[in-house]
Amino acid sequence: MPPKKSAAEAGEATDDAPLEDEAALHPDGMSSSRTTHSREKLRLCEQIVLDHFGPVAANVASVLLQRGRLSLNELQRFILSPEAGAGSTGPTSSSSASSSAPSTSQYAVQPQKTQILHTILTLVQHNLLYHIRLDADGSIIRSHEEPGGIEYFEINPEAILIRNRFGSFMETAEKLWGEEGLAIIRMILLHGKLQVSDILSQLPAISPYTRPLLTYMLLSAYLIPSSFLTSVSPHELTIAYTLEEKKGHKGVPGPKDLRDIDGKVKSRIIEERAANRGTGVRSRTSADSSEARASSSKSNGKKRSSNSAPKVQVRNKRPALDGSDSDSGDDRKRKRSEDDDDEKRARRHGSKTNGHVSKDQAKVGWMEALTDFEKERLDEIIVDEDTFVRVNYDRFDVHIRNELLAELVHNHFNKEAAHVYMKIVEAADARKIENEMWPSVADSRGEPVSLHLLAASLPQSLNLKGGFHRSAFENLNNGRKVTRFDCICEYVALLSRTEDTITRNTRPNPRDLAAVTSAARYILPGSNSNDLMTPTGSRLSGSAIVDYSAAARKMKWNMLKQTVERVFGENEGKVMGVLRREGKLEEKQIHKLALMTLHETREACNKLFSASVIALQEVPKSADRNPQRTFFLYYIDYPRALSWLSDRLHRTQARLAQRRAKEREKAKVLLAKIERTDVQSEGVEKVLSQSEKERLEDCRMRLKLLTVQLARVERESWVLARMGG
Structure with a gap:
């Protein structure tokens, strides 16, 4: 007989059932509250x-x-x-x-x-x-x-959970824009939302590249304008707009009318969100004209002080990137030439060390990485200082996703394949930005990327042949020499699994985690025509599309399997593997395929079923549904299994946070002592006794271990909650 579930377990599973995702309606791409x-x-x-x-x-x-x-x-x-x-x-x-x-x-x-x-x-x-x-x-x-x-x-619970990732956001900002970008993002995260003029006034030192950097953050959606739409729940907007549509409808709306109203409401919210993204910046032409009118109406030919900070600074295209103050005549020309010299000097001496941006590179290093399209937009648009801005969490989450994808490909293949894969991901994100859209973690697929353009973007210092065995390209047809483009095509063929007949001839249900993870393709062909051929004989499309959802499902399955083995045991992990590969099975079939005894199989299935990791389907042989004449088939209920895993991770996070708070509470007197200004001026080592030093070192070690463990669990929880698939 199959195990029975209690009413509490059944009710809890119903409460945790996933609802429709409204991430597209949210300003940050998160699910609705x-x-x-x-x-x-x-x-x-x-x-x-x-x-x-x-x-x-x-x-x-x-x-x-x-x-x-x-x-x-x-x-x-x-x-x-x-x-x-x-x-x-x-x-x-x-x-x-x-x-x-x-x-x-x-x-x-x-x-x-x-x-x-x-x-x-x-x-x-x-x-x-x-x-x-x-x-x-x-x-x-x-x-x-x-x-x-x-x-x-x-x-909004999702916005609360995001606060654990603020450290990752600041680390990303420092890697992208140096200390200046770190200061801007840290200030906005500290205050929630800020006016651009307040950001400029509170920065310790404003360089000529501060305003262009703020403009770039707005154009690239790292910052978004804070407005009425961002402060209202998508659910409330949907209800209010639906009420307006129903009031304007004649008569009682039928089912078809309700579907039309629902579509209009969602389209309206998405359009309003898109229109809100364009605020916060303005064209330099209109800004110059308004600045000229304001300056002419002030006083009779009084020269503006050089210490003032007007909204519009520069007229020419190239100097627009330096954000210098507006002067007239020879002063403006002389200042522009000095800024150009500083920019050239920064380009010549700027260098990266250990993955971090040096002080010279921080001024202009982020500009060197811009595409021509982004430079054109920076030349034409300036930030509006009256705008309130907030951090777009989803945009920073994209960098976390890319790091996880690179780690996944590196573990599956090697570092060269991961490097090629990341170049495809970066090119897909750049194409989306050029189409005036921003990359999102909710994306299931990326934009098509041409392999020829990919070959031109890869650095020459990368040894592409190092990722293959020395005998991989031996005995080739016609004895031709293997080029860098041939190596790129081979990497794309590996990532897309073109030689796998199962993945090429079958199309698994995208919502079926087992079908997709068993035949995971990191890259999909960009077109139906196979106009390229690799040296080993595989045929490829001329473009590639990154499949984010397949990689996300693979990561989720790996996390689920490892957690089941750690919590329940090795036998339960075997049962999960068999059910993932074969689908719905009886106990007798599971025990034969998993090479386990029937008693071990029944015990493992009972444990997994009680935890809602696997489910049971009854297939009666007769109409009377007699249990003696009924097949009981076990299968993996992936939404419930992932919900069970998510609950465990949330519970672990809460306990780690409570433990960290307790450790701080026990050492609060000592921690308060070392934060005093007189102690810091004299030196902590001189003021503290030997026993206090040992206690402080022990407290710091415990807090460090708890923080690292909390960050690891939070990253796994983020994969389950935010990555689509």
């Missing part, structure tokens, strides 16, 4: 808010995570009355969730109303809360001058 979340995920969100903002903010976040969207009066009532805040009526409401979810009294903080209001403003400033004002009919009130309406607040 209306997606159902598990209890472990909500606990982790509360722990992150507690670590970053304190107990009052954790109190507010706890109520919003449990209750969902609330007005200010409702939020205050739930926080100030522990009996009202102890329950859970939000998307995770259930008897078990209510009993295990933390109540507001656990933080031992009874905030005042002003503290609650200030906390809400802080969370809105850091993009953790959506807010919207609605009238009595449910329509959105956009104008601040219009009276009436009720303001509602809704927390």
Whole structure:
């Protein structure tokens, strides 16, 4: 007989079922906050808010995570009355969730109303809360001058989890743009959102390349303008726009009308998001004309001070990149020539060391990596200093995805194949930017990349033949010499598995994790015509497309299999491998294919079934559904299995964060002592005793180990949550 599930297990599995992804409607490419979340995920969100903002903010976040969207009066009532805040009526409401979810009294903080209001403003400033004002009919009130309406607040758990990756974002910024880019991104992450003029005023030292760098970040979508659309939940926009469409519809809308309305609403939201991306910058021609009008109306021929910082600086194309101040006549020409000399000097002496950008390279190194298209846009467009900007998390997540893909290909093949693969990925991202779109982690495929253009972009110092065995190109037809382009074609043939008849002749269901991971192709042909031939006889298309979804599924399967073997044992891992390869099987078939005894097979299947890693399908032989005459087939339910894995990772993250907080709490007196200014001026080594030094070293070692482990678990959780596939 098959094992039976309890009602609690069945209800929990239903709560964790994945809903429709609305990443395309979100300004950061993340899923909507209306997606159902598990209890472990909500606990982790509360722990992150507690670590970053304190107990009052954790109190507010706890109520919003449990209750969902609330007005200010409702939020205050739930926080100030522990009996009202102890329950859970939000998307995770259930008897078990209510009993295990933390109540507001656990933080031992009874905030005042002003503290609650200030906390809400802080969370809105850091993009953790959506807010919207609605009238009595449910329509959105956009104008601040219009009276009436009720303001509602809704927390976004995905934005909370992203805060654990801020360190990776700053590391990426330093690699791309040097110390100046790091300072800009760190400042915006610290404040949530900032006005461009405030960024320029708060930077410790403004170089001639600061404004062009801010313009480039906006054009490349590393920064996005903060506006009304970015502060409203996509779910709220969908409801409000649907209500508007229904009001304009004559009569009662039928099923077809409702589908049309749904399509119009989604198209409208996506168009508004796209239009919002174009804000924050303006053309230099219009900026110059407005600057001229403003300067002529000020005073009679008074010269502008050289210390002023006007919005529009330069008129010519090439000097527009240096962002120098606008002067008149010979001063402007002399300054432009000096800036050009500085730029040439930086280009001549700039160098990279150990993967980091040196100080000379930081000024102009990022400009050298620009394409001609990006340089043209920088020449024509200038940043608007009145714009409020925020970090586009999805754009930085693309770099994390690319690092993981390179590591995956390197482990599967070698470093040369990984280098070629990464060049294809970078070329695909560049093509998307040229089409005025930005790369996203939600992309399932990249843009087509020509192999001839790829060969021209690879550095000459890369030894492409080093990735093949010395006998790989022996005994070739016609005895021709192998060129670099031939090696590139061979790498593409390996990555696309052109010689594998299974992957070439079958088309697995893209939602079937087993079918795709068993025949993973990192690259797909860009066209149906095979007009290229490799030296070994494989035929290729002239262009290649990166298949992100297949690589993501392969990574997810590897994580799932390793976790099952670590948690349950080797036999359970064998069962997972057999079910992945063969599909639905009975216990007798599993025990024969896995070379295990029937008792071991039954025990392993029971463990996996109880954890919702595998599922059971009943196939009755007769209409009476007699269990004695029924086939019980086990199979891997991939959405539930990945949900089980995600819950384990979230629970591990929360425990590691709590352990790190406890370690800091135990050593808080010592940590506070070394942060004092008098201790730092004299030197920590001179002030501390020998026992204090040993305690400090032990505390730092423990915190370092916990932080590294937390980063590793967070990276795995990010793969499950953000990478499509």
